Amino acid sequence: MIETKRRADFERFVNRTDTCWLWVGAKNPAGYGVFRVGPVRAGAHRWAWQWTHGPIPEGMQIHHQCRTPACVNPSHLTVVTRRRNLQNRRFDSWQGIDDRITGVSHEPLTVTLTPEHSAWLRARAAETGETADELVARAMYRYMARWLGRWKDTSE
Secondary structure (H helix, E strand, O other), rough: HHHHHHHHHHHOOEEOOOEEEEOOEEOOOOOOEEEEOOEEEEEEHHHHHHHHHOOOOOOEEEEEOOOOOEEEHHHHHEEEHHHHHHHHOOOHHHHHHHHHOOOOOOOOOOHHHHHHHHHHHHHHHHHHHHHHHHHHHHHHHHHHHHHHOOOOOOOO
């Protein structure tokens, strides 16, 4: 009985479209839906996965194959490692940034790192399987997105 009520409460915040099931309830700054059951607050996509497929294995994350953070359609979700989740990410939102910045030269950006930062970057690249360029690109995207007021955290 309680589980049926929880699922009904969850469904009140889902707008089903032809493809994605969009979460219209509370969202975190990155656009991921947030749902609370008693004292437990978690991503709405995580609840959707667990109700459909069972528990999420420890250390694993839920990846949105549709690349829509607000989507809770279980058929669009898959369980992946953190490393795979990082590799799956794309920077689709870069496109809109160019339109919001004026007076910028299109010369390549040069980033100079201290030896400590360089060592950290190499270690992080080895840990995630990403290239140093990909890590720097994400860091620059986050910096620019914050600066432009469009912060979308992709570390779910």
